[in-house]
Amino acid sequence: MISLGYILLVTAFLLLIAIMLAKSIKEAVKPEDPGPLFIDLLKTINEREEPMDLKETMYQLIRDAVQGKNRYWQTEMGSGEVNLRGRGNEEIKVSFGKLKIKKGLKIKKVLVVMGNLETEENVELKNPVYVLGETKIGLRNKVNSLTSTGKVTIGDETMVKGFIDSNEDIEIGENTVIKGKVTSEKKIRIGRGTQLKQVYAKEILIETETSHRKERMQPEIKIDLNLAKIYSLEEKGKIGRELIELREKLKPEYLKNRKTWIQGANTLRIKGNLQIPSNQYIPYNLIVEGNLKTGRNTVFAKGLCIKGNAEIGPENTIGESIKCHGNLEIRENCTVQDCIDCEGNITIDEGAEIGIGDKGGAIIAYKKIYLSNATVRNKIYAEEGIEIKKAKPKGRSK
Amino acid sequence: MNNMLWELIHGAFEAVVETTVRFLGLTMPYLVEAVNITLLIIIAIVSAYVVRHYVFSWKRLFSRDKGIKQEFAGVYLPSVSIIVPMHNEEKVAGTILERLVEMDYPRENNWYEVIVVNDGSTDRTGEIVRSYMEKHPYIKLVSRDRGGNGKASALNYGLRFARNEIVIVFDADYQPPRDTVKRLVAPLYNPEVGGVMGRVVPINTPDSFVTRMAELERTGGYQVDQQEKGFMGLIVQHGGTVGGFRRETLKALNGWREDSLTEDTDITFRMYLRGWRISYVNIAVSYEEAPATWQEKARQLRRWVIGHTHCMYNYLIETVKSPLLNKWQKIDGVLTLTIYAVPPLIFIGWITGILLYLAGAPWWWSLIPAAMFTIAYSTTGNFAVFMEINTGLFVDRRRKAYLLTPLLIVNFLFNVWVVTKAFIFATYTYIKRKNVEWEKTVKRGNGKNYYNQMNNDKNKGSKWLNSQRWHK
Incomplete structure (x- = not known):
């Protein structure tokens, strides 16, 4: 036996659905917002808006x-x-x-x-x-x-x-x-x-009180990676189809006993912290799943992605960009051709040149940027502010 | 009469069950138990989707994620090659080329080139492209007579002629604003990022009810799903258009896989499994033409499901085992790959509910699976009625468009049916190693008219247009 309460309940429920659908059908037939979402096709990026x-x-x-x-x-x-x-x-x-x-x-x-x-x-x-x-x-x-x-x-x-x-x-x-x-x-x-x-x-x-960047010495480049071997693997199409774990004998000294992959497209991925000695030449993009520390005068022909903190040694050159998930310290007279993006603080010592490549560049930090004598092209942005610090006395180097 | 019919059905069902149980050598309680356990497992899987999409919607509404920075947009400008595959696109070719001619990007030293792949067109496509080439030397036309073998094949052909560092893909029916390329290339400074993906918005929404539904689906999918995946460092799915790649990455992956119907999903997983990441840029947005009839929509959806399901079989185990993905990426990867298995699960849920009822389980227990699956499906992915679509509409400030969402029930039932059929077919073709032919989506070429009309309305002070955030 169906009770009156049950009928009322069902009626109320059906009424609610009817109201909801009535509004929907009205919007479908006679739309107040017919769409589409409006996009201004002429919009451009203007930093000086x-x-x-x-x-x-x-x-x-x-x-x-x-x-x-x-x-x-x-x-x-x-x-x-x-x-x-x-x-x-x-x-x-x-x-x-x-x-x-x-x-x-x-x-x-x-x-x-x-x-x-x-x-x-x-x-x-x-x-x-x-x-x-x-x-x-x-x-x-x-x-x-x-x-x-x-x-x-x-x-x-x-x-x-x-x-x-x-x-x-x-x-x-x-x-x-x-x-x-x-x-x-x-x-x-x-x-x-x-x-x-x-x-x-x-x-x-x-500009701080010390003089501008001094003339750079030509870096002494050592090629430690067995490039010929790697290039021949790439030509045969072996890199890229599979993730190749770099064999021990192909590795330079500082990569021994470390899990290292060539993931194709000139990119080397390394697990754990990495310390690169002075005067090295790294022809690949480097992805470091840990902290990175480099010695003096090291040349990275491509870019760097560091999952931890990074300390880039004096007179290093980075051919493309740096992405750092931790804090980043860049020692004196370094060159970064394109961009620096850091999720922590960035400290850049005197004599740095950033964004001087053809592609342009910028420095972006999610926290603070500490800068002394430096030349940057295009843009500097820090979520928590940029501070121009006093340059270190001449002659000091790490 | 009704009682008699009911007893007849019940009796027939019991006879079928008893025969099956006897044939399998089982006992009745054991079977019910097995069904219950299966059901609980399926509910657990489906609940994972519900939680995932609740998290996406919640975070999109309330968290202040730092996410993907657009601070490099306009200051980091690598050289770009734009590939536009065209197969009988005379209705839309002129519009996309106009947009690409107007694109705000440096042209010096071949820094910007547009490669149109005329993929065996038999209409005026080539002629239209040539007329643009005469005025703009950075537009190149590469033609091949035997075309129509799918987008991946055309893209690979275009890639052979691309000379620049970044390769960007646009479909022929797309209308990107002037800032799109600058915004798309911005995240590619990071050597870990191999690809980048922008947002797609249907322009032909006034065409039909189907296109309006499609717009709602895309809103949830891009504004919430993709955006949050990007923010949370999960698996951002490349959509194959309004997106870019490093040319070196594409070469290392041997380009797009030509036997895949969803070359975009395929390349997404190949990239993640080799260590690259994809960035999603919500503000790099472009108009597209969405299918305007149920038949066209079914054809497109079927292609997506078949291609995606093949990817699921190809990459599921590799995703779980990958040493380069973290645990959240693995979970997200598995859920992304198996998304089109949800509609068949809904079917199983509904059928199991009925079976349990007939087998004598309490009536409320048999309702649970049916309700659960329905809820799950309507909170998940492109069909996420209550969570993602409304969240997306809220973020886009489309207050009146909310009213349409209850009618997504029609879309939902349609999708369940089409996806389930296509999923079964995809599984069959995968087991049999059969190739499925590419089916081209129909383009009407009316997108430009809609934009002009909208611009006029805006200038006349249209209320709903002026309330949208995208003006800024």
Whole structure:
């Protein structure tokens, strides 16, 4: 015998299903979101997106004000200055010609300078600044964000809350703190003691007090791996079809008694920690499932992937990129042709050159980057910040 | 009447069971026990899928994984050769070439080349490609008369002409944005990464109910499944298109396997088993044309199932034994390889449930397997209705598209049927060592019109379009 409660329960259940399906059928027949997911086919990667947005907004505001299009802007014409109101009701000061801001002044308005900008000591620019000319920020200034079409110089001990951007060179003084991105179309020089997070330019020069990288000695290359044998195996198609465990007699001294595979495509995989002595030549990509330490003057013709920590010895050359899952230390006068990517901290001693190959490159760290005298192309990014450390005294080497 | 019918069925069933039991020399309780144990094992296997996909969805929603960095995109630019295999693609050839001409990538010193493999086309494909070649010298046309032997064969032919360090593959019906190649090559700085894979989004969703379902499936599969596999360092499955490889890696693996119907799954496992990894780049996204009818969808799904099942038989043991995979990768590898065995398990579950009921087990016990398998299937892989698809839609900010998900039940039943049939056929062809012929998916070439229409709608201020994250 079917009870009334049972009928009610089944009816309620069926009703729920009916409501659910009714909405679905409605969406199928008369879609509110017919799809597809929208992708902008014209999108590109632009590291300078934020400053470009600021420039574009300012340009539009000024153009509209000049054409008198928007009523809600109050323009007060003065000698060489115009005050506007932006869409978010923010106050904007447009200055024509060279502008020099006196010591200790606080500017609360968004600043647009149609000429060069210079500030004296302890000036505070509380809102973004757009300069159509060169910019010189004095000592101990506080800046919100800055984009400039000309060269930018940031004085010592200045604090920047947002980004710094320029079409030309940027020079950053000592002990400066920049919390946003520093971007330039050309060159960026960074002084000692500076703390920042992300730098993007064609060339990035880190300058501390010691001199630049000294002339490199031609490395003395020893070929320990039996290359002829390996190449002949590859030609016969034996590498790649099977994972070949490298036989003991093919191994150089530092790989003896260690599990080593040639996995094809010029790649050697090694289990455990590895210490490579000085003056070695490694013609393969090296994947080390442990820690790595290398001696002086070792040349890696290809890339490195280290699952643990790594210490790259002085005057080493890496022909492609380094991926390190632990912490990475790079000793003085090393060259990395392409990229460095590290999930821990990176310490790079003086004289390093990174990203100088044809493919470009960058340094990325999930934690901190400690840098002294170095030349980097394209980009430096550290999730927890970049610190420019003092270079070691001359003559010291490990 | 009903009682009589019921007793008839019950009696017939008992007679069949008793005859079988006597024939096998077993006792009835022993058989029930055996069925119960089998069922528990199957439930355990299926539960592993459920847990796996719950973890993926949960992590996609709540964890702040560092995952695969895109910080190198645009600053690491190795030389690239793009291979586009074409077999009678006159409807779509012009669109993909237009997209590749507009691609934001350096062209100097042959740094960027496009190799179109005209694989025995009998239509105007060659003519269209030649018209682009005249204006853009980096586009190369390589033709062969005897074509249509499958994508892997065409790709291997194209690979012979590729000169650059990275080889990228696009299908002819694809529409990648200008930043796709820069984003795809970015993870390949790492010598351990041999391949890279981007996201696919169907563009022809307004075509039919089938394409709308396909879009939902892809959302769960890419936005959640692939993304989390990448974040967690598991086995990222190469989709064979919108993806790249190091040329050296391809050469070391002797290219794509031509007798495989899913050359992408095959190369995925060969790469992982030799020590390379594949990176998934969710932001390197491209439009595709999805099958628009149930017949076309069945044909595509059948090809996937057969190819994938052959890979399962080829690589399952090797995956478990591999010294280069960690334990999580091994578990994920096994679950990935056996994913198309889930629908037959569902069938077994349903049938066993009925058998148990008829054999006298409590009614609720026979419901457990049926319910379990249904839940498992709807939380797993491309058909993950409640977990992955809705998570994917949430991440994509497709709030109204949620409403469509209950109708995925139709898709679910269709998939169970097609996959089960194809899985049995694949097992048969594998045992008999029979080759299965490649079947080309039909392309209508209406993707470009949909994009133009969408762009117009966006400019008119369409609400749902403007609410999507992908604008940025």
